[in-house]
Amino acid sequence: MYLVTAEQMRELDRITIDRLGIPAVALMENAGRAIAEEIIELCRKRNGGHASRGIGRTVDNGTGQDLTGFDVSGDRALTLDTAAAEHWFILVGKGNNGGDGLVAARYLREAGIAVTLVYAVPPESLTGEAALQRDAAAALGLSAAVYGQDPLDFAACSGILDALLGTGAAGAPRGVYAELIAAANASGKPIVSADIPSGLNADTGEMHAPCVHASVTVCLAFLKRGLLQYPGAGAAGTVVVRAIGIPVSLAREVGLQSYWLTPEVLQAGLGVDVLRHRSPEGHKGTYGHVLVAGGTLRMSGAGLLAARAALRAGSGLVTWALPQKLLPAVIGAAPELMLADVGGDEQGNWNAGTAAELLRLSAERDVTAVGPGLGRFQGDTDWLRTLWEGTEGPLVIDADALNILAETDYSHWASRPGSVVLTPHPGEMARLAGISTAEVQRDRIGLAERYAREHGVILVLKGAHTVIAAPDGVSYVNTTGHPGMGTGGAGDVLTGIIAGLLAQGLNALQAAAFGVYLHGLAGERAAGLRNHPASLIAGDIIESL
Ligand SMILES: NC(=O)C1=CN([C@@H]2O[C@H](COP(=O)(O)OP(=O)(O)OC[C@H]3O[C@@H](n4cnc5c(N)ncnc54)[C@H](O)[C@@H]3O)[C@@H](O)[C@H]2O)[C@@H](O)CC1
Ligand SMILES: Nc1ncnc2c1ncn2[C@@H]1O[C@H](COP(=O)(O)OP(=O)(O)O)[C@@H](O)[C@H]1O
Numbered sequence: 001m002y003l004v005t006a007e008q009m010r011e012l013d014r015i016t017i018d019r020l021g022i023p024a025v026a027l028m029e030n031a032g033r034a035i036a037e038e039i040i041e042l043c044r045k046r047n048g049g050h051a052s053r054g055i056g057r058t059v060d061n062g063t064g065q066d067l068t069g070f071d072v073s074g075d076r077a078l079t080l081d082t083a084a085a086e087h088w089f090i091l092v093g094k095g096n097n098g099g100d101g102l103v104a105a106r107y108l109r110e111a112g113i114a115v116t117l118v119y120a121v122p123p124e125s126l127t128g129e130a131a132l133q134r135d136a137a138a139a140l141g142l143s144a145a146v147y148g149q150d151p152l153d154f155a156a157c158s159g160i161l162d163a164l165l166g167t168g169a170a171g172a173p174r175g176v177y178a179e180l181i182a183a184a185n186a187s188g189k190p191i192v193s194a195d196i197p198s199g200l201n202a203d204t205g206e207m208h209a210p211c212v213h214a215s216v217t218v219c220l221a222f223l224k225r226g227l228l229q230y231p232g233a234g235a236a237g238t239v240v241v242r243a244i245g246i247p248v249s250l251a252r253e254v255g256l257q258s259y260w261l262t263p264e265v266l267q268a269g270l271g272v273d274v275l276r277h278r279s280p281e282g283h284k285g286t287y288g289h290v291l292v293a294g295g296t297l298r299m300s301g302a303g304l305l306a307a308r309a310a311l312r313a314g315s316g317l318v319t320w321a322l323p324q325k326l327l328p329a330v331i332g333a334a335p336e337l338m339l340a341d342v343g344g345d346e347q348g349n350w351n352a353g354t355a356a357e358l359l360r361l362s363a364e365r366d367v368t369a370v371g372p373g374l375g376r377f378q379g380d381t382d383w384l385r386t387l388w389e390g391t392e393g394p395l396v397i398d399a400d401a402l403n404i405l406a407e408t409d410y411s412h413w414a415s416r417p418g419s420v421v422l423t424p425h426p427g428e429m430a431r432l433a434g435i436s437t438a439e440v441q442r443d444r445i446g447l448a449e450r451y452a453r454e455h456g457v458i459l460v461l462k463g464a465h466t467v468i469a470a471p472d473g474v475s476y477v478n479t480t481g482h483p484g485m486g487t488g489g490a491g492d493v494l495t496g497i498i499a500g501l502l503a504q505g506l507n508a509l510q511a512a513a514f515g516v517y518l519h520g521l522a523g524e525r526a527a528g529l530r531n532h533p534a535s536l537i538a539g540d541i542i543e544s545l
C-alpha cells in the first residue's frame with residue numbers, strides 16, 4: 001500500500017479531475033459515502049451487532065496488524081438496525097473535507113440516523129463542491145447549526161464526524177476550529193475523522209494543539225504518511241483506507257515511492273521470497289556466513305544476541321569476533337556459533353589493533369555486522385574506516401559503531417563495493433543527523449529518506465513503525481512490532497537478523513525491510529507467549545523467529 005504526502009495527494013486529485021475528467025464532485029460523493037459506511041460499521045460494532053467487514057483496508061495502530069477484507073458494500077453497508085438510537089454531529093469545515101462530511105450526513109440520514117450539521121464557519125462561505133453539498137443538505141432539510149451562533153450540546157449526540165480539516169490544513173487549528181476540536185474531544189463521544197484527524201500534520205504525524213482524538217479515521221484514496229507516524233498514529237485510532245475513484249495506477253505517474261510494509265509489498269514490490277524456501281540440496285554453505293564484531297567486557301551479551309539472531313535468521317554459519325580476554329567466558333554460550341579472537345586489551349575491550357584481524361576475518365565471510373556491545377576506544381574512527389574501506393561485502397552498522405560514524409564526516413571515506421545498512425534508534429539517529437531526538441521523531445519518514453539519499457546508505461530508523469529508506473528515495477514503514485519490544489538488546493537482535501538475511505543472498509534493501517518485518521513479527525509472537533508483554537526480553541524475540 002502506498003503512502004502519500006498531502007502534496008502528492010493534491011497532485012493525484014488534480015490528475016484524476018483534470019486529465020481523466022472524473023468530476024471532483026464524484027470523488028467527494030464516493031468519499032462521503034465511504035465515511036458514512038464506516039460510521040454505520042462503528043455503530044453496528046458498538047451495539048454488539050455483526051460487523052459487515054471488511055470494507056477497505058484496516059490499519060490497526062494498536063497492534064500493527066494489517067487486515068485485508070472484501071468489500072461487501074451493497075445496501076447492508078448503509079443500513080443500521082439500531083439507527084433510531086443514533087444521533088451524529090457532523091462538524092463541517094470550510095474546505096473539501098467539510099464537503100465530504102456533508103455527503104456522509106446525507107447517507108447517514110438515509111440510513112435513518114439523526115444528524116446535525118455543525119458548521120465551523122457560516123455556510124455561505126463554503127465554495128465549489130462543498131457549497132454544492134451544503135445546498136443539497138439544506139434542500140433535504142438536514143438540521144444545521146453554526147458554531148458560535150446556535151446553541152450546541154455535545155451531550156445530546158451519540159457520535160461525532162470530524163470533517164473540519166483535511167489535507168488542506170496549514171499549521172495548528174485556528175479560532176473556531178480549535179474550539180470545536182477541543183469540545184469534540186472533551187465530549188467523550190466516539191469521533192470518526194474524515195481523511196485525517198483535524199489538527200494532525202498529514203505528512204509528519206505531528207499533533208498540533210488541539211488535535212482530534214479519533215476512534216476511527218476513514219482515510220480517503222491513499223494512506224497519508226502522518227497516520228502512521230507517532231504521536232499522530234495514536235490520535236488516528238483505527239485507520240481504514242477507502243477507495244474513492246482515484247486510480248492506484250496513477251501512483252507511478254506521481255512518483256510515489258513510499259510503502260506500508262505488508263507481505264504483498266515485500267513479495268511483489270521488493271521481490272522477497274517471504275516463505276523463505278530452502279533447497280532440498282542446500283547445505284550450510286548455501287546460506288552464507290555472517291561475521292559479528294561486537295561484545296566487550298561490560299556488554300558481551302549484545303554481541304551474543306546479534307550472533308544468535310543471525311543463526312536463527314537462517315544464516316548457514318556465524319562467526320562471533322570478540323576480544324581474546326572474553327573468549328573463555330563465552331565459550332559454550334551458544335554452541336552453534338564459531339568464535340574468533342581479535343586480540344583487544346587486557347580488560348577485554350576492543351582496541352585499534354583489532355582492525356587487521358577483523359579485516360582478515362571479514363574477507364572470508366559474506367557479511368559483517370559491527371557495533372552491538374562494541375564500546376568506544378582510542379582510534380575507533382580510523383578502526384571503523386579501515387573496516388568500511390577494506391571490506392568488500394555488505395556492512396551492517398549498529399550501536400556504538402553508529403556513534404563513531406556520528407562523530408566523523410564519513411562522506412570522505414572511499415566508497416565501498418558492498419552496501420551499508422545503518423540501524424539507529426532515535427537517539428543514535430539524532431547523533432548521526434546532528435539534531436535532537438524530538439526533531440528525529442517529528443518526521444521520521446522524511447528524515448530517514450533524506451539521510452539515506454544524502455549518505456548513500458540503507459537507513460533503518462527503529463522504533464514503533466520502523467522506517468526503512470534507500471538511497472534512491474524508496475521508503476517503507478513497518479507494519480509489525482509490539483511495545484513489549486522496548487527492551488535492552490532488541491536492537492542487537494535486529495542487527496543479527498538483517499546480517500543473517502544478507503548472508504543468504506538478499507540485497508541490502510530486501511534484507512533490511514524483511515529483517516525489520518520478521519523482527520517485529522517475532523516480537524509480537526514472543527509478547528503473546530508471555531503472561532504480560534512487559535516480561536518480554538530480547539532473547540525471546542530470537543526464540544520466536
Ligand atoms: N478533489 C479533491 O480535492 C478531493 C478532496 N477530498 C477531501 O478534501 C480534503 C482537502 O480539501 P481542501 O484542500 O479543501 O482542504 P481542507 O478541507 O482540509 O481545509 C481547507 C480549509 O480550511 C481552512 N484552514 C486551513 N488550515 C487551517 C487552520 N490551521 N485552522 C483553521 N482553518 C484552516 C482554510 O480556510 C481552507 O480553506 C481532503 O482531506 C479530503 O477530505 C475528497 O473530497 C475527495 C476529493
Ligand atoms: N513500541 C514499539 N513498537 C514496535 N517496535 C518497538 C517498539 N519499541 C521498540 N521496538 C523495537 O525494538 C528494537 C529496540 O532497539 P534498540 O533501541 O536499538 O535496543 P537495544 O539498543 O537495547 O538493542 C527496535 O528494533 C525497535 O524498533
Ligand SMILES: [K+]
Nearest residue numbers: 165194196198
Ligand atoms: K478531518
